[in-house]
Amino acid sequence: MEFIVCIKQVPDTTEVRVDPETNTLIREGVPAMVNPFDLYAVEEALQFKEKAGGEVIAISMGPPQAEQALREVISMGVDRAILVSDAKFAGADTWATALTLSAAIRKIGDYDVILTGKQAADGDTAQVGPGIAEFLDIPQATFIRKVDELDPEARVLRLQSMWEEGSERLEVPLPCLMTTVKELNEPRLPSLRGKMAAKKAEIEVWTFDDLDVEASDVGLAGSPTQVVKVFPPPPRSEGELFSDVEPDEAAKIIAERLAKKGLF
Amino acid sequence: MALRIDRDACTLCGECIPVCPFGSLEIREDKLVVLETCTLCGACVPVCPENALEVEEVERDVACNPDEWRGIWVFAEQRGGEIQSSSAELLGAARRLAEKLDVPVTALLPGADVKNASSLLSAGADEVLFIKNDELAHFGVEPYSKVISDLIEERKPEIVLGAATFIGRSLLSRIAVKVHAGLTADCTGLDIDTEKRLLLQTRPAFGGNIMATIICPEHRPQMATVRPKVMKPLEESYDSSGKVTELSADSLSNRVKFLEFVADDTSQINISEADIIVTGGRGLGDPKNFSLIEELADLLGGAVGASRSAVDAGWINYSHQVGQTGRTVSPKIYVALGVSGAIQHLVGMQSSDYIIAVNKDPNAPIFKVADVGIVGDLFEVVPKLIVEIKKLKGG
Known part of the structure; x- marks a missing residue:
């Protein structure tokens, strides 16, 4: 069976800080990493392959250095990696990204399950996975917290999708797309053999000319949305800190604040 | 370019x-x-x-004539026939935008047996389009996106809003592709550029480290999902002159088969929509100490949250996790007990209205975002706090 995982290289957002003096982003020394949610997708695809046989292909759209992210997932056991990269793809919003990735998936050919992380840690949109499914006109199951069964005979996946107050159990025919949350699994660490493979691996690069897409549908030109302003979040007002109060008094302080908020 | x-x-x-x-x-x-x-x-x-x-300005693909598109639509979520609270928040936001654009607000309600559809009128809608079909009783992304996309193409609203819930995010993403619209996720601010007649959509990015304002200049509708609990419902009931119009839908199909819904046994109130959240962290030291968190949450009528370390230690179900790899919440009151406040946690809760923190470590980063911080032992403070609240409630 063919499993395709879409991954994204993101800056480690926990390292991105705003300089309070200048109100600008401090980017220096911020490492790039594979979007953490995508690692659950990679792990699940590898487990699917272990059960059902076949191949796991990772694709990523990004600048040339996103190749590093693909090498990282090869070290986990991914068989083949494709980097979708072209200056024409720069500035893509979720619509243009989903279109470009779906074109790359069509070029790959047959597939059974497409896996993506639920969202990317830099943009946090959760829109690209469902967008790909729509462009490919395949069923989707989002925010998957548990795989009950991959049934290659009946060609269905039985999944549990995470909702606000519980789970939906779904049966989805193949081919389909699923997005993954953290609870799904524990991503494996790279093996020594995997690391060797990652070093030697040829990463295929597909550019604009390799895909069946129009220039007006990709990158900034193909993006319906446009960022017009970027600014630091409004600072929270200075809080009160009580560092030397007895528990009795502390309890009174909190209760009083809650009362002021109209709770009782 | x-x-x-x-x-x-x-x-x-x-x-x-x-x-x-x-x-x-x-x-x-x-x-x-x-x-x-x-x-x-x-x-x-x-x-x-x-x-x-x-x-450099680019030649954009001009998909439509924006002047032909008018009105604001809100996707009203129902589950088991109950209209969700996010609908009133969205209608509140839509009403404020509608004043600036001088257009009507329409609530879209796909479902089968829905109680109280007219409540959407008093919450701010000029009209409710109730799309009635047994296939729509339970959410399915394929039939839902089909009926809504068809209506969008037929009636041409300029703005379509939905809640940034599990349903809203999955659904609007597919609709945006079907109708070739711009979609902005998880907005925390909405406004109108009245001169250009554009929706200004503001949202956090990079884990909340920066805010971005986004527009959709040439494509219609302008679509956005909105973070739950951020927008305020109308204070007074809207004097709507409109009505609930029932629409039928035919030939709906759904490749995904819904088997059953399994409620989380531990979550009486879900954290995404709670007004009050009491969160326990590593400082609890032991899973059984979550009973203290639950007791306080119950007393306040709030939900129970947890930090990543508490979830990873297996003390509580993942559905309770607040933070980057869990859920983003914006309650009115957030009480953090024994939570140090790693940046991954802060990005998931720092847009809460009012934050109270108790932690032993005076240097815990949670105090940087707290409105009231107590340096102290939660095991000493919380039981006393519970007594104090009972006293206030009783009196």
Whole structure:
């Protein structure tokens, strides 16, 4: 069976800080990493392959250095990696990204399950996975917290999708797309053999000319949305800190604040 | 298409370099250069004192004539026939936008047996379109996106809003592709540029480290999902002159088969929609101590949250996790007990209205975002707090 995982290289957002003096982003020394949610997708695809046989292909759209992210997932056991990269793809919003990735998936050919992380840690949109499914006109199951069964005979996946107050159990025919949350699994660490493979691996690069897409549908030109302003979040007002109060008094302080908020 | 630098004007002052969220600007050999990582986001453009930076205008694919599109639509979520509270928040926001645009607000309600559809009128809708079909009783992304996309193409609303819930995010993403619309996720601010008649959509990005305002200039509708609990419902009931119109839908199909819904046994109140959240962290030291958190949450009528370390230790179900790999919440009151406040946690809760924190460590980062911080032992403070609240409630 063919499993395709879409991954994204993101800056480690926990390292991105705003300089309070200048109100600008401090980017220096911020490492790039594979979007953490995508690692659950990679792990699940590898487990699917272990059960059902076949191949796991990772694709990523990004600048040339996103190749590093693909090498990282090869070290986990991914068989083949494709980097979708072209200056024409720069500035893509979720619509243009989903279109470009779906074109790359069509070029790959047959597939059974497409896996993506639920969202990317830099943009946090959760829109690209469902967008790909729509462009490919395949069923989707989002925010998957548990795989009950991959049934290659009946060609269905039985999944549990995470909702606000519980789970939906779904049966989805193949081919389909699923997005993954953290609870799904524990991503494996790279093996020594995997690391060797990652070093030697040829990463295929597909550019604009390799895909069946129009220039007006990709990158900034193909993006319906446009960022017009970027600014630091409004600072929270200075809080009160009580560092030397007895528990009795502390309890009174909190209760009083809650009362002021109209709770009782 | 590129970021253009006017080299004659550029003084190599370097002010643009730290602003770039992608680290794409560098000075090399006395020249400012743009690296391939540039996404053309434009963050650098306004900071240049010499106006030497410009994102080249591109020929955009003009999909429609925006003037033909009018009105604001809200996707009203129902589960088991009950209209969800997010609908009133969205209608509150839509009403405020509608005043500026002078257009009606329409609530879209796909379902089968829905109680109280007319409550959407008093919550702010001028009209309710109740799309009635047994296939729509339970959410399915395929039939839902089909009926809504068809209506959008037929009636041409300029704005479509949905809640940034599990359903809303999955659904609007597919609709946006079907109707070729721009979609902005998880907005925390909505406004109108009245001159250009554009929806200004503001949202956090990079784990809440920066805010971005996004527009959709040429495509219609302008679509957005809105973070639950951020928008306020109308204070007074809306005097709507409209009515609930029932629409039928035919030939709906759904490839995904819904088997059953399994409620989380531990979550009486779900954290995404709670007004009050009491969160326990590593400082609890033992899973059984979550009973203290639950007791306080019950007393306050709130939900139970947990930090990543508490979830990873297996003390409580993942559905309770607040933070980057869990859920983002914006309650009115957030009480953090024994939570140190790693940045991954802060990004998931720092947009809460009022934050109270108790932690032993005076240097815990949670105190940086807390409105009231108590340096102390939660096991000493919380039982006393419970007594104190009972006293206040009783009196």
